[in-house]
Amino acid sequence: MPDLIAEKIEKQLGTAQILNGVSFQLQQGEILALLGPSGSGKTTLLRSVAGLERPDAGKIELRGKVVFDAASGFEIPAEQRGLGLVFQSYAIWPHRSVFENVAYGLRLRHAPEAEIRQRVGQVLGRLGLGHLADRYAHQLSGGQQQRVALARAMVYNPPVLLLDEPLSNLDAKLREDARAWLREIIKQTGTSALYVTHDQTEALAIADRTLLLDRGQIQQEGTPEQIYARPTNLFTAEFMGSNNRFEGKLVEVGRERGRLEAEGWTLWGRLRATKKVGEKATALIRVERTRLGDGPGADRLQMKLNSALYLGERWEYLFQLADLRIRAWGEERLQEGDYWVSVPEASLWIF
């Protein structure tokens, strides 16, 4: 049985439709990322699960128990859902010590004092906070606060852990370390987790499965590899990674392939939408799949080098051909002039 089932969740705020019939399931022990640009409704969805927002329509089940059902008007308040939530701002209670912050959930559950000490000590120890138990929020670094927030949400073993952009307030270096660490901790405890983020790298790295949301609707759902390497629509393809975009007209359609053409160029690519000859279409290729070619060929375009930017670990080249501008990465500095750019058919998706 899944730990969490959300069915056709809808939510309107004023005139804006924040959630537009979102459904998903969270399997036991699974980490599910809710990924999307700001305004996509991912945080509203998380807060609806937590019970902090009330959806207008839909149904939410936790471990087989209905906690919200718009049809019957049934709702279990947030405090009785027994979930754990890590806030983006951490929301550490500033007037309580680290120990008291973490212990609060156990106190509310009337755990005996000895058990509270033992369990809080255990979770603090596991998160590397053992020596900070008596500190207050303002005496902690951002990374430590984030771990206190996690400890507070985990200590009473909630069936589902909810995380709302937990790493976005950390600086870039710390975030990379925290990513791996966070996944490890969640996997160790075996709880299932719903993880909201706008950062695709974070979603890919941490989650077992990702839900890509846009304007209150699920665009694509799948494993990180599926989302990144096999997008089923233009939004997903464009949202992930860095891309080169080709606008043109379909001039030839074959088996799952098509030829896109515009002024000065024509290219074969994989057809990922049902389109007919003569229709306008957009093609996309990840920048890392766009390479410098060694000479002319079927998937080659001769383009002028506009500029080359040194980015440290690589060079970024900007090529132009009529109105078409594309980017490619390489290892060396290029002199001005014309080059052959390779746009492999297998990596070019036409929508």
Place this chain on the structure above:
Amino acid sequence: MNRALRSLAVIGVALVVFGPLGLIFYQSFLSEAFFFPTAHFSFGAYRYVLADSGFHSAFGTSLLVSLGMTLISVPLGSLLAFLLARTDLPGKKWLEPWLLVPIFLSPVVLAFGYVVAVGPVGFFSLWAKALIGRVPWNLYSLFGLVLIAGLTHVPHAFLYVSSALRSLDPAVEEAARVAGAGPWRIAVTVSLPLVLPSILFSASLIFLLGFELFGLPLVLGDPAGLLVLTTYLYKLTNLLGVPSYHLMAVVALSIVALTFPLVYLQRRMLRTAGRFAVIGGKGQAFRPLPLGVLRWPAVFLLVLWLAVTVLVPLVGVALRSLVSSWGEGIKLSEVLTLDHFRELTGYPNLVRGIVNTFLIGGIGGALSVAFYAIVALGSHRWQSRWVSFLDYLVMVPRALPGLIVGLAFLWVFLFFKPIAPLRTTLFSLWIAYTVVWLAYGLRLISASLLQVKPELEEAARVTGAPQGEVFRYVTLPLIRFGLIGSWLLIFMMFVREYSTGVYLLGPGTEVIGSLIVSLWGTGALDLIAALSVIEVALVGVVLFIALRVGVRLDA
């Protein structure tokens, strides 16, 4: 706090607000005071009041005073706000707390202070006469009243304009400076126009307060025969020999009819201007605008205002309390005495008044803060129609001058027999004070509540805490300093309050403020001076404590 309790809080507020107001409304349609068995439905009171030429002239005077004081206090207050919020005015850290002092001084004490300082035989008047041969001013005139009302309301304009200026992105001023504008030009063409919504808001507030003035026109307008609506109402009390409650009710309603639209207008203005909408800036430290050669003229302006508004009346009160008599040809050093303070102890009602003032400020203030906190928490993070109803509800007392609330509660205690015995206890005074300061008190508490980020409470809820437990564990501990600060501020407001107690004044309910008003009618200047000094000292001590513990006065 569950639904039922929250609804109960709202209903409680509705009761204490609409009960008294409803009684005034009812009384206004009776032929005489409601406790006469012969009282019956009648428009007579309306006919009498609306045809009375005294009412017409009081209405005209009120309008002139309101307009005049707005025109004085808003430009001056805005200018001072700019100087203190945005420039490198010398000594501004030290000067700023003084700017808000007039808010905590009782107008009736200030008015009395002006009388003994710059009245026809005031200390400063006689000193001026000794110097130049005549008194160059006339306190007892419409102009004198308007000027003093204007100067004492500068802090209200200062408060709103400076808080808006502080949230203004300093970059817009720096841009003007780089373009070549001097400080004066920046103020007039950039900063002040950008906070125009707040300036207009403070103007409408001061215009409203103009109609509620009581202490200043009572003391300063009387000798010149000037009556405003509130003093006209006060005079009606003794006009006919028998209690003319029906006439008073009509006058009270006519004042409310003027003030209520103004309060509603302000609410609309607040919504559009958004008091909490930060225009820009990240609150980072910025370099104040250098005033250059204007530094010292600016300091002079501020100090001059302080001297005229605070120093002159307070020096007057203090000196008057220390002299046995005063007039032309008397040397100050020969008449100094402490007798007036000794004299006070001979009047049991005055002694009770001092004790009661302390009790109503200390204990009453604490109880009121508790009440405001319950109401504020009742509507805190609660999406409900009750909350918007409460929003409108707390507007109502803002339109009610203390004098009228006091009158209304007197009637309530006379009208509802079961609670009649409470009339002669401090409880009657406390409930009237609580209603008069309801909007102010709720604003203090909500300002503290705004500091509590919603996630802190949500975190407790998700952890498993029911609503009441969330308040107990998270919200209340986080706002406890705000509550203490609110208590100190309410203490000062209750101590300086005078008009609310005027009608409730009786054995057992004496407080310094209303005693001064009633003594003013008997001309006992010595006792008034001594009482005033005690009141100012009481407020001064609490103000000092409040500033020391870091309470923000500009709530």
